[in-house]
Amino acid sequence: MKKILKWTGVSLLGLVIVLVSGGIALSSIGSSKANKTYEVTESLLTTVPEDSASLAYGEHLSKIHGCQSCHTENLGGKVFVDAPPFRAVAANLTSGKGGIAQSYSIQDWDRAIRYGIKPDGTAEFLMPSKTLHNLSDADAGALIAYMRSVAPVDNELPATELRTLGKILTAAGEFDAAAETHTVANREPAPPAGITTEYGKYLSSITCTHCHGANMEGGVPLGPDAPAPPPLVPAGTWTIEMFIKSMRTGVTPANHEMNPEMMPWEAFKHMTDEELQAIHLYLQTL
Ligand code: HEC
Ligand code: HEC
Incomplete structure (x- = not known):
């Protein structure tokens, strides 16, 4: 019995040593990955308007x-x-x-x-x-x-x-500190502002697609207890009044109250009617 305990003790100690040294090695790999530096090869803006x-x-x-x-x-x-x-x-x-x-x-x-x-x-x-x-x-x-x-x-x-x-x-590849970085410009030319599908798509590409997916097909939840960002095809079938109301109050036509920490409608309520109309037009094309 004593012998078994001793051996178990030794192997547990061994396991701990392996885990700790493995952890240290992984941690230094992770650290150098996360401290990596990036260089933007495009010309960055050097002037901004002042009016x-x-x-x-x-x-x-x-x-x-x-x-x-x-x-x-x-x-x-x-x-x-x-x-x-x-x-x-x-x-x-x-x-x-x-x-x-x-x-x-x-x-x-x-x-x-x-x-x-x-x-x-x-x-x-x-x-x-x-x-x-x-x-x-x-x-x-x-x-x-x-x-x-x-x-x-x-x-x-x-x-x-x-x-x-x-x-x-x-x-381990489970977290990527550089998930948001770009080093080259990869953006479509912006259409003129207006109540058009193209402008709605442009506005959506800056914010909504971050959660709802590149083509608003739905995305992954922000955390374990968070709701998944749904596909936005159904929202395209709402009337424009329903859509604007949902985006300004956080309450959907199905009377579901959206948590502003998960779906940032408190930011989107500042969109003009024209901007929301453009996004709604774009949703109808999905
Ligand atoms: C989802 C939350 C979120 C939103 C939305 C957001 N930011 Fe940030 N931002 C962060 C976080 C978190 C950091 C810190 C990143 C770090 O330190 O690694 C940051 C960093 C920055 C930095 C760099 C600061 C530094 O330490 O050098 C700038 C500049 C910035 N944000 C500007 C903006 C602007 C402008 C907007 C709106 C267009 C914006 N952010 C929207 C979360 C956000
Ligand atoms: C930070 C992530 C995030 C961003 C950015 C975001 N959403 Fe959402 N959205 C969500 C989540 C999560 C839900 C589900 C909320 C719930 O079920 O309570 C949601 C729900 C919705 C709904 C309700 C859909 C339905 O069928 O009930 C609409 C409409 C919507 N979003 C539109 C937009 C639009 C338009 C934008 C860009 C202007 C946008 N969202 C940006 C996360 C986001």
Whole structure:
């Protein structure tokens, strides 16, 4: 009996040693994967408009594309996710204490927003650049112009960090810190703004497709207890009044209340009637 216990003890110790050393090896592989740097090979924006109409339009874009949803109302930022694998911090985007705006050039803004890459070349975690990539030069310019004009907010936040579990998940291919990055421009030319299918498709490609899938065919849930983003073909059959009401109140025609943390209608309620009409037209073509 004693012997068995001893042997079990030894083999358990052995197992622990194997697991720990394996974990350390995986963690360092994950760490170097996550610290990889990327370079954008396209020309980034170097100038942005300065007129008040462009700034106002940039503010509108920041609302409908959800910058405030994650970076907070005054853009002072917040800890976005604090979980065992990582802490992701939606940065303070202003020029106040702890904010990025003072040190950011126009190129830095473009690289961060449309390519998901920080000034030091590392990937932004969970910042939805995969689809913000589709913003046209004109829209990105207005958005950046507005970002550079927001009032400073003093808010010093902890840094984004990948923890040991996150590094192991990265090494195992279960988490990809660079899932949102682009190094080349791969966007369709933007159609003119208007109540058209094309413009609806353009607007959807910047935000909705991030969750609902490239062709709005439905996507994967954000987390274990989250609802799956459904296909949006049925929403195309709603009347335009029903669609606008759902997007502004978060309540669907079936009287289902959508959680704004899962389906960010509090951002989309800022869309104009024309923008929502264009998206609805696009849904009808699916
Ligand atoms: C789903 C949430 C989410 C949305 C929506 C979002 N962001 Fe972010 N953003 C983040 C997170 C999280 C980070 C931090 C990434 C990191 O530190 O690795 C970030 C980082 C950034 C950075 C880089 C900051 C730095 O540390 O260098 C900029 C710039 C930025 N966001 C701008 C925007 C703008 C502009 C919009 C709207 C068009 C926007 N974000 C929308 C979550 C979001
Ligand atoms: C962050 C992820 C996310 C984004 C971005 C997003 N959605 Fe959703 N959407 C969801 C989820 C999740 C649901 C399901 C909510 C529920 O069942 O409570 C949903 C549900 C919906 C519904 C209800 C569908 C039905 O049949 O009941 C509509 C309509 C909708 N989304 C439209 C849009 C449009 C249009 C956009 C872009 C402007 C968009 N969504 C962007 C996650 C998202």
